[in-house]
Amino acid sequence: MEEIALYLFKSGICLSLCYGIYYIFLKNETFFKFNRYFLLAGIFLSIIIPLFNFTYTVQVTDPIFNKNSVLNPAKTTPAILSYLQFGLLVYFVVTFGFIFNYLLSLRKARQLVSQHYFEVVDRCKIIYTNQFNTSFSIFNYIFLDTDIASSVVEQRLILEHEKAHVIQKHWIDMQIAQLVRIFQWFNPIAWLYLKAVRQNHEYLADQTVLQAGNSGATYRATLLNHSLQSRVFNFSSSFAGDNPFSRIDMMKKRTSRETKKWSILLLVPCFSLIFFAFATPDYQTSKNKVNPGTAVKAKAHLPIYVVNGVETSSIENLDTNEIKSINVFKGESAIARFGEKGKYGVIAVTLKTKP
Incomplete structure (x- = not known):
């Protein structure tokens, strides 16, 4: 029980440190692909690093230290242990609730796909429907709203945006970030982390559309025209589901300097501090050796x-x-x-x- 609680605590701290570095140094920069890999690396580091136990050696002598009290520290008292068990029980109940809701969403998405015909264009499965008032993508499926009042140019730009999500496989990042949020629902940073991953995906898709030679002014106007759309699924990518104004500001920003990427080196002292804070002492007894003289x-x-x-x-x-x-x-x-x-x-x- 204690090991599970300690792992969740350390994992939450690692995730928070990675998000803090992203938020302070990388969030407003234009190297979106680099940011994508950094955010993914932060997730994996927060999962893997807490699995390692670090120790430091402490030399003690037999006459001073009691073997039972030092080498075998007293176990948690029953009262504290009962509180811990109750907290973990609440954690698992809520976690199972999130997992159940997640599986229901996946089932709903599967049913939605099975109810429509699609055509394959550039490895993307496109579904034309008037069932929703928005256009979005799930996995490698793109749902385009046929009732939306927009020009042919706007529809083409929306399609290119959603195709960028599918081709770049943003849904993989989304599923990973969703699972992290499910298992760290108690950590506010896990919710912000998911939002950061999703927002960076939108920046990447916007960048792809503009680098294809499309007019920036027309694309920004299209984004504003569809800014009232809402997200259908938590793990879907919607054309205008996130803050469109921050995306427009990012489109107009100058390319960030590559030197700013070096800020990720701050992870080294941060994780070193974690290793030191959670390291456990390894007591080793030694007897005093006295020579005859x-x-x-x-x-x-x-x-x-x-x-x-x-x-x-x-x-x-x-x-x-x-x-x-x-x-x-x-x-x-x-x-x-x-x-x-x-x-x-x-x-x-x-x-x-x-x-």
Whole structure:
């Protein structure tokens, strides 16, 4: 349970970092193909990176650290665990709801396709229908509204726009971004990320139409004429389904400098920070190794023990009930009473009865 929650949390942070870099440095630039690959890379990085666990080594010594408390940290208390289980239960219920709605949309799209005849033009399956008040594309199908009041030129421009979506396979990006939004519905950035992917697709399609030699003024006028259209499916590409004014502004912008692409290098310190923040310590115990010379030196600095005037190596085995008094001598007083061997201190014990 904890692993699932931690993975979702780290994945959400990774996705947010990628979106932040896109929003600040790339969103208003004109290299749309590069932006498309960057947005896709951000999705895959947010999926893959949280799968790796990074550790750093911490050396500890046995006498100081308790093996049970340090090497085996205490597990989450039952109360906290119950809150976590409840939160994950809510998460899975809502997620399954989004998945069910997504599958229903796919089924509806399939039924819609099966109800119409289509003609194949440049690998695109074109369906002419008056069932909707908009033109849009789903996968490799293009639905053109036959009732819309527009000129032949406008209809051709709309068709070229939707063909660009199909030929460039924008539907693949849309499905991936849709799935990310489904599994990260709790993360507002996931919803903004889907919107960014869709908007960049519109920029790409607009760029394709204009690079084909069509009049920019005529194309922008066509976009404004159809700006009130609404999207039929969340995963469809609609000619004027997104903000047409931002698209018109982007059409009139000068080509961005290639050097601005280097802003993606900011991902390196950002992800390094994530690795550091979520790295777990790997405690390794080590025993103090003392060579013989050091051991002798350490022993020479120990005080001596004297029991009833007789020097002894230890007083651990003495019966405390038999001890009458304990005197500690240090410095000059110890040397004066016990000689040079008492220079590191003397602990003198007097027993009630002589041994």
